Structure formats: C-alpha cells, structure tokens
Amino acid sequence: METQSLKFDITAREGEARAGILTTRRGVIETPVFMPVGTAGTVKGMRFEELESENLDARIILGNTYHLWLRPGIETIKACGGLHKFIGWERAMLTDSGGFQVWSLGALRKVSEAGTEFRSHIDGALCFLSPEISMQVQAALGPEIAMAFDECAPGEATQEEARRSMELTLRWAKRSKEAFEHLQSSAARDGGEPQAGMPALPAKQALFGIVQGASHLDLRRESLERTVEIGFDGYAIGGLSVGEKKPVMFEVIEEIAPRMPPDKPRYLMGVGTPEDLIEAVARGVDMFDCVLPTRNGRTGQAFTSLGKLNIKNARYALDQRPLDETCQCSVCRRHSRAFLRHLYLSGEMLARILLTHHNLAFFLDTMRRVRQAIRSCQFAKFQREFTEHLSSESGQDCV
Amino acid sequence: METQSLKFDITAREGEARAGILTTRRGVIETPVFMPVGTAGTVKGMRFEELESENLDARIILGNTYHLWLRPGIETIKACGGLHKFIGWERAMLTDSGGFQVWSLGALRKVSEAGTEFRSHIDGALCFLSPEISMQVQAALGPEIAMAFDECAPGEATQEEARRSMELTLRWAKRSKEAFEHLQSSAARDGGEPQAGMPALPAKQALFGIVQGASHLDLRRESLERTVEIGFDGYAIGGLSVGEKKPVMFEVIEEIAPRMPPDKPRYLMGVGTPEDLIEAVARGVDMFDCVLPTRNGRTGQAFTSLGKLNIKNARYALDQRPLDETCQCSVCRRHSRAFLRHLYLSGEMLARILLTHHNLAFFLDTMRRVRQAIRSCQFAKFQREFTEHLSSESGQDCV
Numbered sequence: 001m002e003t004q005s006l007k008f009d010i011t012a013r014e015g016e017a018r019a020g021i022l023t024t025r026r027g028v029i030e031t032p033v034f035m036p037v038g039t040a041g042t043v044k045g046m047r048f049e050e051l052e053s054e055n056l057d058a059r060i061i062l063g064n065t066y067h068l069w070l071r072p073g074i075e076t077i078k079a080c081g082g083l084h085k086f087i088g089w090e091r092a093m094l095t096d097s098g099g100f101q102v103w104s105l106g107a108l109r110k111v112s113e114a115g116t117e118f119r120s121h122i123d124g125a126l127c128f129l130s131p132e133i134s135m136q137v138q139a140a141l142g143p144e145i146a147m148a149f150d151e152c153a154p155g156e157a158t159q160e161e162a163r164r165s166m167e168l169t170l171r172w173a174k175r176s177k178e179a180f181e182h183l184q185s186s187a188a189r190d191g192g193e194p195q196a197g198m199p200a201l202p203a204k205q206a207l208f209g210i211v212q213g214a215s216h217l218d219l220r221r222e223s224l225e226r227t228v229e230i231g232f233d234g235y236a237i238g239g240l241s242v243g244e245k246k247p248v249m250f251e252v253i254e255e256i257a258p259r260m261p262p263d264k265p266r267y268l269m270g271v272g273t274p275e276d277l278i279e280a281v282a283r284g285v286d287m288f289d290c291v292l293p294t295r296n297g298r299t300g301q302a303f304t305s306l307g308k309l310n311i312k313n314a315r316y317a318l319d320q321r322p323l324d325e326t327c328q329c330s331v332c333r334r335h336s337r338a339f340l341r342h343l344y345l346s347g348e349m350l351a352r353i354l355l356t357h358h359n360l361a362f363f364l365d366t367m368r369r370v371r372q373a374i375r376s377c378q379f380a381k382f383q384r385e386f387t388e389h390l391s392s393e394s395g396q397d398c399v
Numbered sequence: 400m401e402t403q404s405l406k407f408d409i410t411a412r413e414g415e416a417r418a419g420i421l422t423t424r425r426g427v428i429e430t431p432v433f434m435p436v437g438t439a440g441t442v443k444g445m446r447f448e449e450l451e452s453e454n455l456d457a458r459i460i461l462g463n464t465y466h467l468w469l470r471p472g473i474e475t476i477k478a479c480g481g482l483h484k485f486i487g488w489e490r491a492m493l494t495d496s497g498g499f500q501v502w503s504l505g506a507l508r509k510v511s512e513a514g515t516e517f518r519s520h521i522d523g524a525l526c527f528l529s530p531e532i533s534m535q536v537q538a539a540l541g542p543e544i545a546m547a548f549d550e551c552a553p554g555e556a557t558q559e560e561a562r563r564s565m566e567l568t569l570r571w572a573k574r575s576k577e578a579f580e581h582l583q584s585s586a587a588r589d590g591g592e593p594q595a596g597m598p599a600l601p602a603k604q605a606l607f608g609i610v611q612g613a614s615h616l617d618l619r620r621e622s623l624e625r626t627v628e629i630g631f632d633g634y635a636i637g638g639l640s641v642g643e644k645k646p647v648m649f650e651v652i653e654e655i656a657p658r659m660p661p662d663k664p665r666y667l668m669g670v671g672t673p674e675d676l677i678e679a680v681a682r683g684v685d686m687f688d689c690v691l692p693t694r695n696g697r698t699g700q701a702f703t704s705l706g707k708l709n710i711k712n713a714r715y716a717l718d719q720r721p722l723d724e725t726c727q728c729s730v731c732r733r734h735s736r737a738f739l740r741h742l743y744l745s746g747e748m749l750a751r752i753l754l755t756h757h758n759l760a761f762f763l764d765t766m767r768r769v770r771q772a773i774r775s776c777q778f779a780k781f782q783r784e785f786t787e788h789l790s791s792e793s794g795q796d797c798v
Contacts, residue, residue: 019615042742042749049729072716072741080737088733180489318478330448338479342471343441349748350441370496 004143004203007234012375015137016258016284019374023199023267024144024206026084026092030060030376031265031286033275034367035094037294040071041087044294045349045356048089056332056357056364058091060144062289065137066101066145069335070120070127074140077324080141090195093143094289097134097176099150099210100238100269111151113168119187131175139183143205147236147338148176150210155244162214169212180207203354208267216238217255224256234265237285241271250279255353257284261302274303274366275390278383288367293359298352301342303362307390311338311355314343329361403602404543411774414655415683418773421600423543423605425491428458430664431678431773432442433766434493435759436693438463439470440486442756443693444748445699454729455756455763458493459543460686464536465500466544467527469519473539481541487592492542496533496575498577498609499637499669500547510550512567522541530574538588538716542604542687546635546655549574551771554643562598563782563793565622565773568611578607605632613638614647616654623655635665636684640670649678658685674789675766680769681721687766692758697741699749702761706789708736710754715740728760 007023008031022029036043036051037072038061043051051058063083068074080086083093102109102116115130131149138263140145149172153165209232213219237256239248240249257280260266267287268280277288293303302309304324309316311323320334323340331354343351359395366386373382404451406422421428435442435450437460440588462482462794479485492693501508501515508517512530524771530548533634538547586603608631612618631779636655639648652667656679659665663795666686667679676687701708703723706714710722721731722739727756730739730753765785772781 040741040747042747045748045752046754047729047749048733071738071745076717076741080719086735086741088736089574090737170560252453259436296775317475320479330446334447336479336487337484337487338471340477342439342475342485346439346470348439348441348750349444351445352748353444353752379411394434 001066005201005206006265006366007199007201008145008234008263008319014374014377014379015282016287017281017314017374017379018284019371020265020286022286023201024060025091025195025201026090026144026210027059027198029092030340030371032277032281032367032370033060033287034363035062035287037062037064037289037291038093040067040113043360044298045353046294046360048087050289050357051360052091053330055328056093056361058360058364061089063093063094063095063141063143064098064101065134066129068095068097069129069137070122072135078140081236081383082140088291089333095138095141095143095147096147096269097147097210098129099134099147099172100128100152101263103152111168112367113171115149116151124235126360131399132174132179132339135176135183139180139187142189145206145208145234146180148173148207148209148232150212150238151238151344153212153214155215155239155242155248157214158178159216159219160214161204161211162219165214166212166219167369169210170223170226170230173209177207177209177230177232180205189297208232208234208236208265210236210238210269211260212239215244215252217252219371220252221258221259228261232264233288234267235260236267236269238269246276247257250283253280253283253285259388261374274363275387277363277367278370278386282379282383285381292364296358297356297359300351300355302355303359305362305386308397311337311341311344311351312340313397323355323358324362325360327358329358329365331355360383404600404605405639405664406536406598406600407633409661412683412775413773413778416773416778417683417685417771418682419664419685421685421699423459423491424594424597424600424603425489426541426597428457428491429770431676431766432459432686433687433762434459434688435467436461436463436688437486438493439466440482440757442755444752445693445759446722447486449756450759451490452694454727455760457490457763459493462492462494462540463500463544464533464540465497465528467494467540468497468536469521473536477539481543483720491544493544494537494540494542494546495668496537496546496548497528498533498546499551500573501625502551503530508565509631512556512570514548515550519563530571531578534575534578534582538579538586538604542559544605544607544633545579547606547608547631549571549611549637549714551638552611552613552696553613554638554641557609558615558618558680559655560614561611561618564613565611565618568609569622569625569629572608572626576606576608576629576631579604579696605630605771607633607635609635609637610655610659610667611638614643615735616650616651619651619655620658623658627660629661633666633686634659635666635668640657640734641665645675649682652679652682652684656688659683673762674786676762676766677769680773681782692762693755696755696758699750699754701754702758704761704788706792707796710736710740710743710750712740712796719729722754723755723761724759724766728764730754730757730760739755
C-alpha cells in the first residue's frame with residue numbers, strides 16, 4: 001500500500017529520537033507532535049481560534065469516532081459536509097476507530113468475531129461496531145488519518161488473553177484495511193480535490209494500524225510484524241496506559257518503537273505526561289494524543305516546568321505569580337494563581353478554560369522544544385534538563 | 400460635588416436620545432454603552448482577550464460587590480492590588496453596591512436602618528452590609544464607578560411600601576456619599592497616579608446615586624429630586640425589571656430619564672433585551688448592564704437581528720447557517736447552528752462559550768449602531784427598522 005495520502009520525511013535524528021515533517025492535505029505537521037483531544041468535535045473549553053493562535057498552533061487534533069457516531073450521528077455530519085466543515089476546523093484531524101472507547105465501556109460491551117456490541121453511554125441503546133462500520137464512519141467523518149478497528153487487552157492480561165485479543169485485532173486490521181480501501185476507491189471515483197493552498201496529495205485519507213499485545217513483549221513483536229505485513233500508512237502502539245505500571249509501559253515502547261517501520265509515522269496512543277512524551281520520543285515515537293492537559297485542566301491541575309500544580313491549594317490564595325513563570329502563554333502573561341484559584345473555587349467556567357489553555361500551551365510548547373532540540377542535536381541534554389527542572393522545586397504540589 | 404473622576408460630554412442628540420463620551424482614568428467610553436456583567440470578576444465563559452477584541456470591544460464591565468466581598472473577600476483583592484489587577488483587566492469597571500443582590504436573597508435578609516443582615520449564599524454565614532461597608536468594599540475593589548447602597552422595592556410594591564423603601568434609600572444615599580468622600584480623601588492623601596497613556600483625572604472613583612420608588616411615578620420624581628440634591632457623579636434608575644410589567648417599566652423610564660441632570664450619565668440598572676435598550680435610549684438613557692446575553696447564552700438562547708433563537712430546537716439539527724446571517728462576530732463567521740446545537744446537546748462548555756460570545760457581540764454591536772444612528776440623526780429610523788426586522792421572521796423561535 002503506497003502512502004498517497006500522507007508524506008512523511010525524517011529531517012533529523014538523535015539516537016532513536018526523530019524530528020520530521022508529516023504532510024497532509026490539510027497542512028504540514030512537524031513531528032514529534034502532540035494532538036489535543038477533541039472528543040465530540042470540540043477540544044473541551046477551547047475556541048478553535050485559540051488552538052490556531054501562535055500561542056498553541058495545534059496543527060492536528062483528534063476526534064472520537066465512538067462519540068461522534070452516537071451524537072450527532074453520521075447522517076448529520078455528512079449532511080453538513082464532513083467533520084471539518086461541521087465543526088469549523090480546517091487543519092488536519094485524526095479519528096480513532098472507536099475500538100478503545102467501546103473497550104473502556106467494560107461490562108457494557110460484548111465482543112464477538114464480527115465486532116463489538118455495546119450499550120450507548122448516552123441513551124443505553126444497543127449498538128454494534130465492527131471494522132467495516134468503523135471504516136464507514138471514519139470515511140464519512142473525513143479525517144486525514146483514520147485508525148484501524150482494534151481490541152484492547154487490559155494492562156494485566158495474561159499471555160493467553162493477550163494473544164486472543166491480539167489475534168482478533170489482527171483479523172480486524174485486515175478487515176479494516178479491506179473496507180478502507182474499498183471506501184477510498186469509491187471516494188476517489190467521486191472526485192475530491194485537495195484544498196487551495198494546501199499540499200496536493202492524490203488520496204484523501206490515510207489508515208494507521210495498531211500494535212497490541214498488552215505487556216507481553218513477544219506478543220507485541222509478533223503483533224508489530226504481522227500488522228506491518230498487512231501494510232498501513234503509519235503504525236500506532238495501542239493498549240498502553242491502561243492499568244499497567246509505568247516501567248512496563250516504557251519497556252513495551254522501548255521494545256517496539258525502534259522496530260517500527262522507520263519511514264512511517266509512529267503513534268503512541270493515549271499517553272501521557274510531558275515527561276512520558278519526552279521518554280517516548282527518546283525511544284522513537286513521532287505522534288501523541290492524551291486527555292491529560294484538557295481533563296486535568298478541568299479538575300484544577302496545571303502542568304508546569306516545575307511539576308504539577310493544584311490550583312485548589314490554599315497556598316495559592318494570595319499568589320500573584322503566573323501558573324508557570326517561564327511560560328509565555330496568554331494565560332501566564334495575564335492571570336495570577338490567586339485569580340485562577342478564585343475562579344476555580346467559585347465554580348467559574350473561566351477557570352477550566354484558562355487551565356486547559358495553559359496546559360495545552362505547555363504540552364505543545366514542550367513538543368516544540370523537543371523538535372528544536374533534536375534538530376540541533378541537543379535532545380539528550382534537553383531531556384536531562386527538563387527532568388532535573390521538574391523535580392527541582394520541592395514546593396510544587398504532589399498531585 | 401464636582402465630577403473629578405469622570406468627564407461626560409454629550410456629542411449628539413436626537414429627541415431625548417443622546418450620544419456622548421464618558422472619560423475615565425481607564426479609558427474613554429462611548430455612550431450609550433452596554434456593560435457586560437462580570438459578577439465574580441469574570442464575564443462568565445469569556446476570556447478578557449475576547450472582550451477586548453475588535454469584535455466586542457467592551458470598554459467597561461461590571462463587578463458585583465456582594466459576590467466579590469463574600470468570595471474571594473476584600474483582603475485577598477487588596478493584597479492582589481485591587482480588582483483590576485486581581486482579575487487582569489485594565490479597562491474601566493463599575494461595581495454595584497450589593498444592595499440589589501442582598502435584596503434578591505428575599506427571605507434570607509433582614510433590613511434595618513443600619514443596613515441589611517443576610518445569610519451568605521455560599522456558606523450560610525451571617526453577614527451585614529451597610530452604606531459604609533459597601534463604600535469601604537467598593538473603595539478596596541477600586542472600580543472607576545461605584546454605586547450608592549440602596550434598597551429595592553418589589554415591582555408591585557404599594558405606595559406605602561415603596562415610600563418607606565425610597566426614604567430609606569435616600570438616607571442610605573447620604574450615608575453612602577459621606578463614607579465615599581471620606582474614603583476618597585484618604586485615598587487622595589495616599590497618592591494614586593493615573594495610568595500611563597490613560598486620561599488624567601484628579602480623583603480616582605466616581606459615585607452614582609440610585610433613583611427608587613417602584614412603579615409610583617410621584618415617588619420616582621421625588622426620589623430623583625432628593626437624590627440630585629445630595630449630589631452624585633451620575634444617576635441610575637434602579638428597581639426596574641423586578642417583576643413589574645413592561646409598559647410600567649417604560650412609563651417610569653419615560654417619566655424619569657428626561658428629568659435626570661442632562662450633564663451627568665444616566666444609567667438604567669439591570670435592563671434588558673436589545674429592544675428594551677433601544678427604547679430606553681430613546682428616552683434619554685446612556686448606560687446599561689444586563690445578564691441576559693451571558694445568562695441566556697448559557698441556557699442555549701441566542702439574540703439575533705430576527706429575534707431570539709433557541710439552539711436546542713430540532714429544526715436546527717442540520718442548519719448550516721450561522722446564528723445570525725447579518726452578524727460579523729467570530730462565532731457567526733465560523734460556526735453553524737447545527738454545530739452549536741450539537742455542542743449544546745452534548746453538554747459541551749464550548750456551546751456556552753460561543754453563545755455567550757455571540758450574544759455579547761450582538762448587544763455591543765447594537766449599541767455601536769445606536770451611537771452611530773444618533774450621531775447621524777438616523778436614530779428614529781434605526782429604531783423603526785430594528786423593530787420591524789425583529790418581527791419580520793415568522794419562523795424565529797418564540798422563547
């Protein structure tokens with residue numbers, strides 16, 4: 001399968017770490033990249049103008065197939081011209097396949113060879129998602145990058161459970177690819193010109209495969225090998241940050257990332273803190289998404305260069321410093337911890353808006369600095385200093 | 400009492416309607432002006448950058464003494480350098496006195512000659528607010544315009560009830576002024592230079608008196624006369640939009656506004672819809688505040704040039720038009736009714752953010768057009784067309 005919908009060029013390396021350029025029909029993305037999560041067609045609490053501002057400059061955001069499929073539904077999004085047009089975002093998007101979201105419903109789902117039956121978290125309606133349906137939904141949503149429909153195994157899965165789940169994921173990967181290619185060739189017949197001023201690429205969408213296998217390194221290696229045999233435009237490591245211990249997670253990343261095809265983007269799904277991202281970059285990962293900056297922002301937690309800060313803490317009641325004295329974001333340039341704490345304790349929406357903005361600015365700026373460090377062969381030094389700095393402030397909150 | 404903290408110049412008239420310039424130490428405000436309500440130091444859901452943007456360009460916002468006094472409390476705001484510095488807003492502010500807020504607590508308050516005893520809505524603590532305390536709190540908050548501490552009577556108050564309340568308000572107005580002057584002269588001794596690049600005015604704060612008297616026109620006239628005798632920097636009409644019928648409200652405004660001192664700003668408190676604002680401008684009012692654009696935005700209601708629109712309505716499910724096709728705000732330029740409806744039904748914060756933004760843009764833009772109309776002697780025509788346009792769309796929601 002030729003990559004006709006994405007172009008990926010590595011522009012610098014340092015050890016396993018790589019900096020590159022991912023070209024999509026909706027703009028150019030420098031990697032390593034962090035993708036803010038826009039579950040229901042909105043990065044919660046953020047105006048798109050903020051995401052586009054120089055401050056954040058998010059080049060790609062994530063949408064969740066599961067959520068958008070259930071609400072507003074594919075017919076609505078199709079009638080409104082696809083997801084980008086529906087939400088008013090012209091930059092690149094990636095959608096997950098719904099596999100993980102359905103998996104995380106736990107007891108509410110039933111997995112069979114055909115797919116997954118589950119109850120909607122909105123109205124309890126019985127739903128069914130399969131590789132074919134996921135591909136249809138993602139074709140209708142129209143992101144630049146779609147994901148194969150997979151099954152996730154829990155972090156503590158036994159060898160047997162993990163193998164069963166991995167084999168199923170592989171069969172679903174094949175079905176995903178077949179359905180995807182069928183849909184793409186119909187779409188190609190329907191035309192679909194690239195946007196004016198945007199990179200010209202012949203095909204509309206790319207499909208990434210997902211490596212599973214829980215914490216079993218042999219299964220992970222086998223999953224990678226057999227997923228690459230099927231052939232995708234990029235490869236993701238799924239099923240991490242799902243209950244396993246952190247050293248186990250990094251062991252898997254260290255084992256798998258460097259073995260992934262060097263000329264394709266490598267995407268670590270759903271991970272993690274800024275430190276985790278840097279650790280994963282050091283092991284060769286190019287793309288990330290995580291709800292931490294947005295979700296934790298909404299619960300009063302700020303990520304800073306000195307560590308996490310819990311704005312509810314009484315010590316900030318009169319603290320006129322910004323969240324992070326080294327941060328140049330619009331929140332840190334304007335607002336004090338004392339004010340943010342007041343907003344948070346008053347239940348004001350603006351608290352969640354401002355903390356989310358700062359956290360995204362911090363994640364995106366950290367990745368900008370990571371790319372710069374790799375390009376100037378200073379990544380190892382950057383990582384050391386970043387980590388030292390994080391733990392330097394004994395006063396920062398342990399939250 | 401000389402107006403040393405405000406300069407007010409009428410620049411155009413048409414009938415009773417007036418356009419003017421209100422100069423404060425924190426910038427110049429064109430009137431008639433709408434002031435967004437920033438209860439707890441935040442215009443709910445709005446970043447200050449949005450309020451300052453060309454789109455909205457709010458020159459003055461309101462803060463609530465009652466809310467800020469209870470939380471975060473005056474000691475915190477003082478320690479953080481006053482309200483402007485605490486919240487990060489450098490433009491002008493007006494604070495109410497707390498009188499109306501305490502009044503609206505209903506059964507939870509007890510009024511005496513000394514002041515009002517009430518239970519905090521936050522923790523039930525017993526609190527006491529008086530003219531002197533309100534002036535102390537407002538001096539510490541540091542808005543450009545403070546309000547006298549008043550008592551409000553219900554819309555349907557009898558002559559006797561309304562007179563009792565009006566007389567109390569007059570005695571409190573005198574005490575407010577004495578306390579205010581005492582505090583201002585101490586503040587003057589402490590220095591307090593005007594900001595660089597801002598208009599130079601010798602005194603820091605202005606104090607407005609409030610006309611009460613419920614719906615009794617004789618009481619209203621007497622209240623105005625005796626409030627003017629005490630002497631304030633501007634005059635407000637209070638106690639409207641508190642349960643009385645709309646024709647009654649306009650009767651009071653029509654009776655009182657044109658009799659208010661012509662060289663001082665006239666402020667109609669807590670009113671109303673865009674049509675109400677225009678009606679009141681036609682009767683000589685210069686300043687307005689109201690929670691409608693922000694509160695209704697949060698509950699899914701948009702104000703448009705064709706009338707109110709309830710975004711929850713199923714007819715908008717596939718509607719790709721903006722909220723208002725004639726609106727140039729950043730929300731209408733980017734987002735469809737279908738998307739806003741999806742956000743609202745999904746409980747997404749962004750729905751409230753975007754509807755609030757649009758509503759404020761609509762109110763502020765309407766006032767901009769009002770000023771322009773008065774300056775070009777087209778106000779009567781503008782009002783007629785605005786009203787005709789409002790009722791032209793039979794399809795708009797009646798909400």
